[in-house]
Amino acid sequence: MQVRDRCTIRLFHQNLEKHGDAWHWWYSVLPEGDKNDYGRITTAFKDRYGIKATQASSLFPGQNEMLSLPQGQDEHIRDYVYRVEKLSGKIPKYMDSLFAIAFVKGM
Numbered sequence: 001m002q003v004r005d006r007c008t009i010r011l012f013h014q015n016l017e018k019h020g021d022a023w024h025w026w027y028s029v030l031p032e033g034d035k036n037d038y039g040r041i042t043t044a045f046k047d048r049y050g051i052k053a054t055q056a057s058s059l060f061p062g063q064n065e066m067l068s069l070p071q072g073q074d075e076h077i078r079d080y081v082y083r084v085e086k087l088s089g090k091i092p093k094y095m096d097s098l099f100a101i102a103f104v105k106g107m
Contacts, residue, residue: 005038012041022049066091066099069106080107 013035016023025048026035034040065087071080084103091099 009036009038009041063095066095066102069102071107077107 013026016026022045025045029048030041030044034044069084069087071077084106088099
């Protein structure tokens with residue numbers, strides 16, 4: 001292993017937030033044999049925290065909000081529709097039909 005890779009690995013692992021998710025990943029998930037290979041570390045890190053992984057997890061709050069969209073007992077229909085319209089901007093286009101069902105079910 002090159003000196004540069006050893007230094008980069010040490011710097012990377014020393015800067016993980018203690019007891020954070022990436023810290024847990026380093027100590028509990030990443031195989032010991034991969035911890036000395038910078039290429040394997042970067043590949044595993046990107047697989048876990050890269051764009052595709054974060055795009056999927058970033059949808060959860062919007063989906064949860066959409067699926068728990070009941071109209072309040074004393075909430076006027078106009079206020080409910082306004083609240084739904086505000087939320088609709090956060091919902092991806094491909095989820096429009098599910099959003100419509102959640103809206104109707106929430107009334």
